[in-house]
Amino acid sequence: xxxxxxxxxxxxxxxxxxxxxxxxxxxxxxxxxxxxxxxxxxxxxxxxxxxxxxxxxxxxxxxxxxxxxxxxxxxxxxxxxxxxxxxxxxxxxxxxxxxxxxxxxxxxxxxxxxxxxxxxxxxxxxxxxxxxxxxxxxxxxxxxxxxxxxxxxxxxxxxxxxxxxxxxxxxxxxxxxxxxxxxxxxxxxxxxxxxxxxxxxxxxxxxxxxxxxxxxxxxxxxxxxxxxxxxxxxxxxxxxxxxxxxxxxxxxxxxxxxxxxxxxxxxxxxxxxxxxxxxxxxxxxxxxxxxxxxxxxxxxxxxxxxxxxxxxxxxxxxxxxxxxxxxx
Numbered sequence: 001x002x003x004x005x006x007x008x009x010x011x012x013x014x015x016x017x018x019x020x021x022x023x024x025x026x027x028x029x030x031x032x033x034x035x036x037x038x039x040x041x042x043x044x045x046x047x048x049x050x051x052x053x054x055x056x057x058x059x060x061x062x063x064x065x066x067x068x069x070x071x072x073x074x075x076x077x078x079x080x081x082x083x084x085x086x087x088x089x090x091x092x093x094x095x096x097x098x099x100x101x102x103x104x105x106x107x108x109x110x111x112x113x114x115x116x117x118x119x120x121x122x123x124x125x126x127x128x129x130x131x132x133x134x135x136x137x138x139x140x141x142x143x144x145x146x147x148x149x150x151x152x153x154x155x156x157x158x159x160x161x162x163x164x165x166x167x168x169x170x171x172x173x174x175x176x177x178x179x180x181x182x183x184x185x186x187x188x189x190x191x192x193x194x195x196x197x198x199x200x201x202x203x204x205x206x207x208x209x210x211x212x213x214x215x216x217x218x219x220x221x222x223x224x225x226x227x228x229x230x231x232x233x234x235x236x237x238x239x240x241x242x243x244x245x246x247x248x249x250x251x252x253x254x255x256x257x258x259x260x261x262x263x264x265x266x267x268x269x270x271x272x273x274x275x276x277x278x279x280x281x282x283x284x285x286x287x288x289x290x291x292x293x294x295x296x297x298x299x300x301x302x303x304x305x306x307x308x309x310x311x312x313x314x315x316x317x318x319x320x321x322x323x324x325x326x327x328x
Contacts, residue, residue, distance in 0.1 A: 001071055002029035003209050004053070004177060009066035011048055011057065011233075013280060019062070020280035023049055023233045026066075030177065035203060035210040037220045037241065039256070040230035043277045046213045049230070050179050053079065054091040070094065093123045096170035100182035102162035106154040112165045113138070113150025116172050123173035137168040142198050160191035167198065171206075178203075181213040196223060217260055221245050226313075229253050232277050232288035239314040249316040251293045287319065295320045 009026040012019040023045040030036050038046040051057055053068055068079040070090070079090060099105050107115055116134035120127055127133050131150075138146035141164040154162055163183060170178055180199060184192035200223055203210050214220065220227055224241040229250065237250040248254045255273045262268075275292040284290055290300035297319055305317045 001069075001076060003032045003034075003071050004030040005067075005069040005076075006049075006053075007067040007069070009049065009052060009068065010064045011045075011052055012062055012064050014060040014062075015281070019064075021233065021283070022061075022280045023052070024283075026230075026233070026235055028228050028235065028238070030209050030211060032176075032209055033203070033207045034225045035200075035212060035223055037212045037214060037224035037227045038230060039214060039217065039220060039227055041215060041256075041273075041277055043232075044230040045233040046230050047181050050097075050181060050211060050213055053179065054095050054097075055079070055087055056091070089123075092119065092175075093173045094175055095177045095179065096173055096175035098163070098166050098170050098178065098180045098183045100185040102159065102166045102186075103154060105166060106162060108154055111151055111153060112157070116150075116165070116169050119169050119172040134168070134172070137171055138165070140171065140202070141165070141168040142194070143168070158191075159187055160195065163187065163191075163195055164198070167195075167202070171202065174206075175208065177209045177211065179211045179213070182215075183212075184219075199223075217245070217257060229256070232283055233280070234288055234317070236289065236318070237316045239310075243311065243314055247311075247314075249310045249314065249321050250289075250318050251295045251320065252289045255292075287317075293320075297323070 007027050009023060010021060011023040013022050026049055028036070038049065040046055048057070052063060063080060069076045070079055079087065082090070106112065113131065113134045116137055117130045120130040120133055135146045135150050138149055143149050143161060143164050157165065184195050187195065196219060199210065202208065212224065220241055227239055227241050227244045228235050229237040229252065231252050237244065237253050244253065245257070248257055258271045259273060261270060273292055278288060278291070284301055286303045287300040287305050290296045293300065300319050305319045306322060307315055307317050308322055310316050310321065
């Protein structure tokens with residue numbers, strides 16, 4: 001069994017007195033040591049799906065169906081059935097998070113070393129010198145002079161340094177799964193590359209599984225083992241990263257790749273995807289991409305596309321792709 005398996009996850013949000021589906025029937029799995037990328041435009045449900053893994057959803061949200069199975073020493077456990085006390089051991093322990101705005105996550109009136117010590121004492125009480133362990137984690141996260149930095153407050157650090165502190169704090173619990181939600185969005189390009197290199201290095205050193213939430217397909221091509229493409233709360237394509245980049249099947253995936261600017265090509269108009277992601281409550285009955293798709297057929301509007309195999313480990317949900325496969 002996979003380290004983590006999400007089955008048929010559906011999440012609804014309360015809006016103006018009624019619940020609207022924002023994530024519908026999402027299923028994916030994560031293997032030990034694998035880096036899985038969740039890709040899609042803003043508002044597609046990537047972050048909400050990841051927050052659901054440890055039941056960190058906002059009060060207006062609820063999970064109406066599905067299973068989230070985590071492989072433990074005692075076998076698979078459905079995280080949706082655990083008590084609040086049991087979830088606290090998983091949250092920040094077995095599954096740790098790095099968010100895109102480190103300044104919003106760090107306590108502004110607490111030294112960063114003390115914040116890491118707090119995480120160590122909560123999840124790793126066997127460590128006899130948590131202060132020394134905190135300094136070592138800062139060192140592993142690539143922070144120079146970690147002894148000095150441990151005594152600083154978050155506002156005394158740059159955005160890149162704050163994100164490294166968040167990485168050190170996430171590693172403090174020795175997690176088996178790290179969820180990185182747009183971890184480089186607020187950083188400049190040079191620092192982005194450094195943070196991504198660090199995540200890749202730490203993943204290999206610790207044989208840690210990573211879920212990377214991103215809209216940057218360049219990052220996907222460089223780091224990911226496998227990709228799930230999300231659109232309007234549904235997964236529309238799944239494939240090994242290199243297969244998806246070289247041979248995308250779903251029209252939405254093709255449109256995302258076509259919209260990536262190519263360095264060196266001057267005076268070429270940038271391609272865009274017409275329209276916007278539909279809001280919850282406005283989703284079509286069939287394929288949710290049909291109103292923006294140049295390949296849409298009449299059935300796309302009303303019939304949900306089936307999940308079909310394209311190649312080995314490559315799957316897609318699209319009526320057009322099914323029609324093309326049947327014609328071969």
